Amino acid sequence: MATAKNKTNGKMQLISDLKSGTFAPLYIISGEESYLKEYYLRELRQKVIDPTFADFNMIEFEGKSLTPEQLTEAVDSYPAMSEKKLIIVTDFDLFKPPAGFSDFLPGLLGDLPDYVCLVFYYDVLDGKPDKRTKLYKVLEKSACFAEFAHQEERELVAWLERRARALQCSIAPEEAAYLIFLCGNSMTNLAGELDKAAAHSTTGTIKKYNIDAVCSPVLDAVVFDLTDAITAGKFQRAVTLVGELIAQKNSEVMIFTTITRHIQRLYAAKLCAEARGGEKQLMEMIGSKSPYYARQIQNAARRVPLRWLRQAAAYCAETDSALKGSAVDRQKQIELALLAMASALREG
Secondary structure (H helix, E strand, O other), X not given: XXXXXXXXXXXXXXXXXXXXXXXXXXXXXXXXXXXXXXXXXXXXXXXXXXXXXXXXXEEEEEHHHOOHHHHHHHHHOOOOOOOOEEEEEEOOOOOOOOOOOOOXXXXXXXXXXXXXXXXXXXXXXXXXXXXXOHHHHHHHHHEEEEEOOOOOHHHHHHHHHHHHHHOOOEEOHHHHHHHHHHHOXXXXXXXXXXXXXXXXXXXXXXOHHHHHHHOOXXXXXXXXXXXXXXXXXXXXXXXXXXXXXXXXXXOHHHHHHHHHHHHHHHHHHHHHHHOOOOHHHHHHHXXXXXHHHHHHXXXXXXXXXXXXXXXXXXXXXXXXXXXXXXXXXXXXXXXXXXXXXXXXXXXX
């Protein structure tokens, strides 16, 4: 029986295994960062088995249609002209399995043959392990849990710099951090947005104006602009942004939830500044891993009084309740809340 190596970091263990060519019998690949999950699954496909014999030695299943008989047969059948066979199961809920799986999974997964490399890959399902189950106790000994969360900002900045060089271009750390702020921290999305900014650049250097010209901002970034418009006395600009977000098929409730969260973060930044807290403390308070984002929140909070932030938070709570509790014109409700915030700021 093959056993997984003792490891504390499954992601690093998977990377190490790909370098050494010595593979665990069982990998569970999950997490928010699709780009990295897909990359390392491709690496497993290429390195566990000889591509020449992939038709014989690689078996893939969709979790929703998998049967106990199919999985058992895949594990029990020997590889052809190869030392290993690769079995990939996508979106199978190991910890709440369909009827027929519960009794035999611990025995099967705890005693996989040496020739098997079995991968449970989570794309739509989150794949979070339930540590209370009998199966988890088995998997803890035999499986490599490789979870790929969103990267830290510094890791993303370095990756964007490398990717820009591969595009025969360059991007400075400050512009890379701005791209992350504007477009979010999904590597898949960032790759496409960087490609657009690089194509727009005529100098070989990606600048902020290239990013602004062609890149698509995520909801959080638009709401940042929307709130800035309110505090700058540009109410009509804020209303226009709400209309654009709705036209892009964002739900009114989601839009206003994001506005509320942004006001709460401004409030936290204001309190943090008054308590002379630092950037790290603020990042913990607002639940962000981005120093760039924390600095932007700090700068925005300096421009508004604490009293107004308390009022804005109260307007948000009232409007949030109205949006979720009735079938009124939700866009109008949002606009009225923004108008109340703008009026309160003008009144001083």
